Amino acid sequence: MKKTLIVLTLISVLFLTACSSPADTETTPEESSIQNISTPTEATTSVDILEFKFVPDTLEINVGESVIWEHNDKVTHKIVFPAFESDNMERGDTFTHTFDTSRTYEYYCSIHPTMRGVIVVK
Amino acid sequence: MFNPIFKKAFLVATVTIILDFLFHFFLTNPMESITYFVIKFLLAFTVATGLFSFRIFTKSKHKLLIIFLTGLIFSALMSIYYRAWELGEAHVPFGSRAPDITGIPRNILILFSGTWLLGHALFFTLGGYISEKLFEDKNN
Numbered sequence: 001m002k003k004t005l006i007v008l009t010l011i012s013v014l015f016l017t018a019c020s021s022p023a024d025t026e027t028t029p030e031e032s033s034i035q036n037i038s039t040p041t042e043a044t045t046s047v048d049i050l051e052f053k054f055v056p057d058t059l060e061i062n063v064g065e066s067v068i069w070e071h072n073d074k075v076t077h078k079i080v081f082p083a084f085e086s087d088n089m090e091r092g093d094t095f096t097h098t099f100d101t102s103r104t105y106e107y108y109c110s111i112h113p114t115m116r117g118v119i120v121v122k
Numbered sequence: 123m124f125n126p127i128f129k130k131a132f133l134v135a136t137v138t139i140i141l142d143f144l145f146h147f148f149l150t151n152p153m154e155s156i157t158y159f160v161i162k163f164l165l166a167f168t169v170a171t172g173l174f175s176f177r178i179f180t181k182s183k184h185k186l187l188i189i190f191l192t193g194l195i196f197s198a199l200m201s202i203y204y205r206a207w208e209l210g211e212a213h214v215p216f217g218s219r220a221p222d223i224t225g226i227p228r229n230i231l232i233l234f235s236g237t238w239l240l241g242h243a244l245f246f247t248l249g250g251y252i253s254e255k256l257f258e259d260k261n262n
Contacts, residue, residue: 076218112219113155
């Protein structure tokens with residue numbers, strides 16, 4: 001019993017050590033840690049999907065403007081609004097929607113429900 | 123008031139979920155949904171109930187090993203649920219749903235999947251060990 005416990009403890013320590021070692025990951029663009037709200041310019045009516053986040057997570061646009069979601073992440077995502085949704089998106093895919101009604105739209109990724117965003121249409 | 127097996131299984135499930143939550147919180151991204159943790163709790167409880175009900179376990183001298191093997195079964199069942207959801211409901215590639223793990227490259231599938239499998243099994247094992255010790259001490 002004691003030997004088995006020691007072996008399991010060693011496995012746990014190795015496991016936790018492996019998990020805390022520096023990641024060999026792709027370089028990602030720097031992001032602000034503060035929740036970012038973007039007001040529209042020609043360059044900011046797009047939302048980047050990266051590192052399981054929508055960047056910016058809150059975007060303000062005017063009625064009639066379009067938003068382009070650009071998938072730059074490693075895994076499949078799917079954008080879901082109450083009234084419409086995208087197809088499953090892979091890296092490199094885009095999804096565009098034109099917002100014709102002034103209101104606040106909340107959306108999320110149906111595959112990773114903690115990924116959430118807001119489009120504020122003025 | 124409650125059956126001892128129920129109490130032991132409840133403790134196993136509770137410890138498993140606490141450890142799993144801490145792992146997800148500190149070492150993975152994004153965080154999992156509440157539904158995920160609820161399902162995992164129920165599965166851990168069910169598996170632990172089955173474990174403590176078996177005579178092979180109650181009579182065995184290698185209880186910790188049996189708990190660990192049961193933990194692997196629990197972990198495998200959780201993975202099956204995940205993959206079934208990915209393939210059957212969401213129609214997304216294998217592994218799409220799983221969060222990133224700090225320090226574990228996602229593209230080395232055996233390492234990535236193996237970490238999830240072994241991690242969940244270890245959480246269950248620790249829960250089982252604590253449960254056995256606690257109720258063993260109470261019986262003494």
